[in-house]
Amino acid sequence: MKYCNQCSAENTFSYIDGNNRFHCTICNTIHYQNPKPTATLIIMNQNKLLLGKRDRNPAKGQWGLIGGFMELNENLEQAALRELYEETQLRGAVKSIIGTTSHFNTIFGDVLLIGLIIEIYDWSTLKAGDDISEASFFDIDKLPDLAFESHQELINIFKKNYTRRN
Numbered sequence: 001m002k003y004c005n006q007c008s009a010e011n012t013f014s015y016i017d018g019n020n021r022f023h024c025t026i027c028n029t030i031h032y033q034n035p036k037p038t039a040t041l042i043i044m045n046q047n048k049l050l051l052g053k054r055d056r057n058p059a060k061g062q063w064g065l066i067g068g069f070m071e072l073n074e075n076l077e078q079a080a081l082r083e084l085y086e087e088t089q090l091r092g093a094v095k096s097i098i099g100t101t102s103h104f105n106t107i108f109g110d111v112l113l114i115g116l117i118i119e120i121y122d123w124s125t126l127k128a129g130d131d132i133s134e135a136s137f138f139d140i141d142k143l144p145d146l147a148f149e150s151h152q153e154l155i156n157i158f159k160k161n162y163t164r165r166n
């Protein structure tokens with residue numbers, strides 16, 4: 001973002017067309033930046049939620065929802081099921097999209113978390129892998145502190161709209 005990809009002049013970061021953005025004052029090109037979408041997974045077994053202990057920074061050693069960034073040439077469902085398999089060795093299906101939350105100024109930039117409910121076909125293959133060191137079930141009403149507030153917000157959406165309260 002330092003240099004204009006149209007004319008190679010140095011960009012400035014300042015107000016243009018309604019927002020602060022990188023843009024080129026020579027050729028007037030605006031260099032838009034957008035949040036990165038993630039597939040963030042709500043995986044329930046009875047009333048227990050599956051969480052992963054993060055094996056990498058940010059927030060290494062803390063618990064969070066399974067999931068990760070979408071990659072190029074994959075749709076949201078493919079990203080969800082790929083992350084599911086990489087982190088847990090489980091296979092399943094996307095049941096629904098529950099909503100989104102946002103997380104600003106992470107080391108990866110701004111992130112759009114898209115929450116999906118996943119149904120698991122067979123729990124017997126569960127094994128932590130890839131970005132997590134451990135996968136465990138937690139009572140959804142007694143969760144540990146999570147790595148990211150945006151994960152807790154997705155869980156709150158899920159609890160409010162998708163679980164029956166007594």
Ligand SMILES: [Zn+2]
Binds near residue numbers: 006024025026
């Ligand atoms: Zn330019």
